[in-house]
Amino acid sequence: MSQLKSIAETGRSFRQNGGNATNIEASTKTLPVLVEQWDKMADLMLPHLAEEEEQLLTFIKDKFTFAEFNRLVNRIVQAEGLHGARVFLPSIFESVDMWGTESNRAALLKEIPFPIYFMATRFWVHSYRKYHRGVLNSLRSGAPIQVIIEK
Secondary structure, three states: OHHHHHHHHHHHHHHHOOOOOOOHHHHHHHHHHHHHHHHHHHHHHHHHHHHHHHHHHHHHHHHOOHHHHHHHHHHHHHHHHHHHHHHHHHHHHHHHHHHOOHHHHHHHHHHOOHHHHHHHHHHHHHHHHHHHHHHHHHHHHOOOOOOOOOO
8 A cells, every 4th residue: 555655646746746748857757766666566466466366266166157157247248338348358368368378268259249359359459559558568668658648
């Protein structure tokens, strides 16, 4: 919590001192501080999240049948609609590519209706790689930041 508060305070200080997306001088001073703070946050959070994920998987396997879990996932997907698919599918694809197997990927793609798959692969993944993953990668590499606000 203290690390989150530190990050929030850096953001507040940035805005109070005239920082915004077009203020290159303020951004250049703040960016290295935020990168360092987020690195510390990742060091704290990744082991914690891995532990939670393992506990969650154990809980799901103990409490739900495969069919029950699928029904729950489908309810969530339907509640989120197209906007949810647009926001979440690209990162799900990326996660499966990073940690899944080819059979995991094939099973996922089999479940996605063609119109959603078409939109995801033709538009949403490209947008995710450019505007979301691209910005994160530029922060990681120390490249000049480009703030892009997607409409």
